[in-house]
Amino acid sequence: MSTTTGPGYPAPTQVAHAPASRPGPQRAESWRRAGNLAAVTTAVLTSLVATSFAAPSPDDDAGMAYAILGTLVGLGVAVSLVWRRRYPVRLALAASAATLLLPLDAFPALLLLTWVLASAPRRTCAWVGGVVAAATGVALLRDAMREPADRVLSSRDAVTGALSYAGPAAYWTLWVLLLAVAVAVGLWRRQSGVAAAATAASRAQRATTARLRAEMSRQEERELIAREVHDTVAHHISLISLQATALEVDHASSGPAVQAAARQMRSSAQQAIGEMRGLVETLRTGAEGSLPGATLEDLATLLDGLRRQGRWFTSTVYVSDAHEASPALTRAVFRIVQECATNAMKHAPGQPVEVEVRAGRASGVLVRVANPLAPPSAAAPGARAGLVGMRERARQLGGTLDAGTHDGWFVVTAHLPWVTGR
Numbered sequence: 340m341s342t343t344t345g346p347g348y349p350a351p352t353q354v355a356h357a358p359a360s361r362p363g364p365q366r367a368e369s370w371r372r373a374g375n376l377a378a379v380t381t382a383v384l385t386s387l388v389a390t391s392f393a394a395p396s397p398d399d400d401a402g403m404a405y406a407i408l409g410t411l412v413g414l415g416v417a418v419s420l421v422w423r424r425r426y427p428v429r430l431a432l433a434a435s436a437a438t439l440l441l442p443l444d445a446f447p448a449l450l451l452l453t454w455v456l457a458s459a460p461r462r463t464c465a466w467v468g469g470v471v472a473a474a475t476g477v478a479l480l481r482d483a484m485r486e487p488a489d490r491v492l493s494s495r496d497a498v499t500g501a502l503s504y505a506g507p508a509a510y511w512t513l514w515v516l517l518l519a520v521a522v523a524v525g526l527w528r529r530q531s532g533v534a535a536a537a538t539a540a541s542r543a544q545r546a547t548t549a550r551l552r553a554e555m556s557r558q559e560e561r562e563l564i565a566r567e568v569h570d571t572v573a574h575h576i577s578l579i580s581l582q583a584t585a586l587e588v589d590h591a592s593s594g595p596a597v598q599a600a601a602r603q604m605r606s607s608a609q610q611a612i613g614e615m616r617g618l619v620e621t622l623r624t625g626a627e628g629s630l631p632g633a634t635l636e637d638l639a640t641l642l643d644g645l646r647r648q649g650r651w652f653t654s655t656v657y658v659s660d661a662h663e664a665s666p667a668l669t670r671a672v673f674r675i676v677q678e679c680a681t682n683a684m685k686h687a688p689g690q691p692v693e694v695e696v697r698a699g700r701a702s703g704v705l706v707r708v709a710n711p712l713a714p715p716s717a718a719a720p721g722a723r724a725g726l727v728g729m730r731e732r733a734r735q736l737g738g739t740l741d742a743g744t745h746d747g748w749f750v751v752t753a754h755l756p757w758v759t760g761r
Contacts, residue, residue: 375420375421378417378420378421378423378450379417379418379420379421381446382413382416382417382420382446382447382450383413383414383417385444385446386409386410386413386414386416386417386443386444386446386447387410387413388444388491389409389413389442389443389444389478389491390406390409390410390413390442390443392442392482392485392489392490392491393406393409393442393481394406405441405442406442408441409441409442409443412437412441412443413437413441413443416430416433416434416437416443416447417447419433419434419447420447420450420451423450423451423454424454427451427454427455427457427458427459428455428459428463428467430447430451431448431451431452431454431455431467431470431471432467432470434447434448434451434474435448435470435471435473435474436474438474438475438477438478439473439474439477442481443478444478445471445474445475445478445479445517448471448474448475449471449475449517449518449520449521450521451471452467452468452471452521452522452525453521453524453525453528454525454528455467455468455525456468456521456522456525456526456528456529457525457528457529457531457532458529458532464525468518468522471518471521472514472518475514475517475518476514479510479513479514480510482510483505483507483510487502487504488502488504490504490505492504492505492509492510492513493505565619572615576608576611576612576615579604579608580604580605580608580609580612583601583602583604583605583608584601584605586601635658635661635664635669635672635673635696635698636661637673638654638656638672638673638676638696639656641673641676641677641680642654642656642680642694645680645684650684650692651689651690651691651692652680652691652692652694653691653692653693653694654693654694654695654696655694655695655696655697656694656695656696656697657696657697657698657699658696658697658698658699659698659699659700660699660700661698663700663759663760664698664757664758664759664760665758665759665760666760667735667736667758668704668736668755668757668758671732671733671735671736671755672696672698672704672706672755674729674732675706675708675729675732675733675740675751675753676694676696676706676708678725678728678729679694679706679708679729679751680692680694680708681725682725682726683708683710683749686713686749687710687711687712687713687749688713689713690710690711690713691710691711692708692709692710693707693708693709693710694707694708695707695708698757699757700757700759701757702757703738703754703755703756703757704738704753704754704755704756704757705752705753705754706751706752706753706755707750707751707752707753708750708751709748709749709750709751710748710749711747711748711749712744712747712748712749726742726751729742729751729753733753733754733755736755736756736758737755737756738753738754738755738756739753739754740752740753740754741753
């Protein structure tokens with residue numbers, strides 16, 4: 340078949356619809372944002388409290404600069420808590436270093452330790468936990484070394500003026516308590532993550548098992564259909580081919596016209612057997628094979644064969660880049676033209692049939708088959724199963740197929756997107 344580039348016919352535009360958002364991910368994102376806000380706000384407040392208690396007198400310029408630097412670094416550490424899930428180890432070390440070198444509290448380091456324990460290897464958790472424990476101890480020691488009235492853990496009675504403050508035992512207890520809470524929360528998060536991963540793996544395994552069971556069921560159905568097709572339909576077609584062969588070689592009782600018809604019948608039967616073998620192989624293996632007589636190049640052979648049978652067919656076929664088209668696309672085009680031609684000969688015998696096929700990478704594929712409507716007495720009854728099958732082929736490729744009467748003609752028009760072979 341000669342291939343030339345004809346006028347382009349654009350494929351139908353497909354509108355992609357975004358999937359509806361699910362409430363689960365939205366709720367999780369809301370909780371994550373709320374957690375970030377709470378963590379950053381708390382870290383900012385604790386840093387401001389720590390630096391305010393460490394601020395020297397206004398006359399001490401060096402001490403004031405030191406306190407201002409601590410405030411700025413504390414704000415930066417607080418903001419960095421937004422990325423605590425992604426970089427827990429690095430941020431925990433940075434927050435601990437800031438607490439060791441500047442008058443800051445250990446809240447950011449303790450919070451980051453919970454995420455380190457939730458995701459990092461055990462060895463990493465151990466030495467990062469040691470660094471955070473040291474930073475927490477230094478922060479408490481820094482407060483304990485101040486004058487009692489300047490400590491964070493102190494209070495003065497508004498009536499009597501008596502000063503109450505924490506002693507060494509209270510600081511030790513608080514240090515142990517803060518580390519214990521951080522470790523407990525981190526281990527709980529780690530266990531929750533393991534449980535969630537196990538649940539996800541179990542769900543994926545169940546989905547895989549269900550998919551394999553469904554595939555096995557479909558494979559059994561395909562093998563059953565293949566056996567039935569091979570044992571019944573193929574048997575009868577083989578008998579037709581043998582009978583046509585006998586009629587073709589019987590020169591005594593049949594004339595040239597009968598022999599030509601028998602020859603055509605035998606050729607059609609053999610072609611049907613070949614295609615059926617490919618179909619049976621596809622059903623048995625589950626993989627789409629290369630079925631004979633189902634490519635764009637075979638359109639010319641199909642139309643020429645119909646003309647040799649005395650059918651009135653006029654065709655216009657323009658195909659470019661045919662070697663790049665996928666087997667699914669070429670097979671769909673061939674089957675649509677074949678089914679339309681069969682329907683035209685069945686429902687409008689003796690009427691002319693117009694076939695138009697235009698295909699190319701840039702424009703997609705247009706198939707148009709039209710024939711005049713036959714008188715009701717000449718039309719054969721049908722169940723319209725062929726139209727259903729053609730629409731299904733077009734839909735699987737993302738195209739459309741319309742069929743109906745127009746100005747006394749029955750017209751079938753299919754638009755298919757170009758699909759490149761792999």
